[in-house]
Amino acid sequence: MITSLNVASIYVLDKEEALDFYVNKLGLEKGNDVRQGDYRWLTIRVPGQPGTEVSLEQPGSPLHDEATAAQLRELISKGALGGLVFITDDAHALYETLKARGVTDFTQEPTEHFYGTDMGVRDPFGNPIRILQQGKAAQKATA
Amino acid sequence: MRPEDRIRVRRSSRVAGFGPIAYRCGVSREIEELNRRLLRARDAMDRAYAEPLNVRAVAAVAHVSEAHFIRTFRAVFGETPHRYLQRRRVERSMFLLRETERSVTDICFDVGFTSLGTFSRMFRQIVGEPPSVYRRGHGPIVAPHCVQLSAMRPRLSAAEIGHAELSSFGEAASVSAL
Numbered sequence: 001m002i003t004s005l006n007v008a009s010i011y012v013l014d015k016e017e018a019l020d021f022y023v024n025k026l027g028l029e030k031g032n033d034v035r036q037g038d039y040r041w042l043t044i045r046v047p048g049q050p051g052t053e054v055s056l057e058q059p060g061s062p063l064h065d066e067a068t069a070a071q072l073r074e075l076i077s078k079g080a081l082g083g084l085v086f087i088t089d090d091a092h093a094l095y096e097t098l099k100a101r102g103v104t105d106f107t108q109e110p111t112e113h114f115y116g117t118d119m120g121v122r123d124p125f126g127n128p129i130r131i132l133q134q135g136k137a138a139q140k141a142t143a
Numbered sequence: 144m145r146p147e148d149r150i151r152v153r154r155s156s157r158v159a160g161f162g163p164i165a166y167r168c169g170v171s172r173e174i175e176e177l178n179r180r181l182l183r184a185r186d187a188m189d190r191a192y193a194e195p196l197n198v199r200a201v202a203a204v205a206h207v208s209e210a211h212f213i214r215t216f217r218a219v220f221g222e223t224p225h226r227y228l229q230r231r232r233v234e235r236s237m238f239l240l241r242e243t244e245r246s247v248t249d250i251c252f253d254v255g256f257t258s259l260g261t262f263s264r265m266f267r268q269i270v271g272e273p274p275s276v277y278r279r280g281h282g283p284i285v286a287p288h289c290v291q292l293s294a295m296r297p298r299l300s301a302a303e304i305g306h307a308e309l310s311s312f313g314e315a316a317s318v319s320a321l
Contacts, residue, residue, distance in 0.1 A: 070171045073174075079185075108190060130287075
C-alpha cells in the first residue's frame with residue numbers, strides 16, 4: 001500500500017526566481033539541489049517536514065523540445081496549470097507576514113469558511129497557491 | 144482590506160517572474176509576460192467583483208489599453224473581460240443564495256450589480272431559472288471555497304455570447320474601486 005506523498009512537481013518559468021519566492025517570501029525551505037549536466041533537481045518543502053517535497057520543474061531542455069516548452073510556459077503564465085495547497089496555523093498572521101515581505105499577488109485575502117480560514121496567492125509565474133488554516137474560524141469575518 | 148484597496152494593491156505590483164533569461168526567445172517571452180499581466184487583471188476582477196469596476200480600470204491592472212485588453216483577454220481566456228466578470232458575479236450570487244438567508248435584492252447589490260432588473264434577467268439567462276427558484280432547489284455545497292470559485296462559475300454556450308443588454312461593466316461610471 002502507498003503510505004505517503006513524497007514528491008509532487010510544479011512548473012515554473014525560472015528555478016532560481018522560484019526558489020527565492022518559495023523560500024524567502026513564502027517561508028518554505030530548500031530540499032534537494034542537485035545538478036546533473038544541464039538538469040537541476042531542485043525541491044522545496046515545509047520546514048521540519050522532509051517527507052514531502054515539491055519539485056520545481058522548468059519547461060525546456062532536457063525535459064522538453066522547445067515547442068512543447070513554449071506551450072507549457074504559456075499555460076503557466078495564464079494560470080492554467082495546477083497549484084499547491086498548504087496548511088498554516090494562522091492565516092491572518094501569515095497574510096501580514098507575506099505582505100511585509102513584498103508579496104502582492106494575492107488572489108484572496110484571508111476569508112472565513114465553515115472549514116476554516118483560507119487565502120490565495122499566485123507565485124511569480126501565475127501558479128495558484130492556496131493556504132488554509134483548518135478548523136472553525138473564530139476571527140472576524142471578512143467581506 | 145478596504146474594498147478600494149483590492150485593485151490598488153494589484154496595480155502597484157510590478158511585473159514579476161520575468162527576469163532576464165537568455166535562452167527564452169523574445170516572442171515567447173512577450174506572450175508569457177502579457178499572459179501574466181492579463182491573469183493579474185483577471186484576479187483583480189475575481190477579488191473586486193462587488194465593486195463598480197469598469198473595463199478601463201481593469202485594463203490598467205494589466206498595463207494595456209482598453210481595446211488591447213479586451214482583444215487579448217479574449218484571445219487568452221476565451222471570453223471577454225466583461226463576460227468573465229458577469230459570470231463571476233452570477234457565481235457569487237449563486238453562492239450567497241445557497242449559503243445565506245439574504246434577500247435576492249441584497250444579494251444583487253452584494254455581488255456588484257446595480258440594477259435588480261439586470262441581475263434577475265441575467266441570472267435567468269445564465270442559470271435557466273430565477274434566483275428565488277434556484278435558492279429553493281439548492282443548499283450549501285460541501286467543497287472548499289477555492290473549488291467552488293473555480294468550478295461553479297457558469298459559462299454560456301457560444302450561441303449565447305454577445306448579449307449587449309447584459310452589460311453593467313462598461314457602463315459603470317464610478318472608478319471608486321481604484
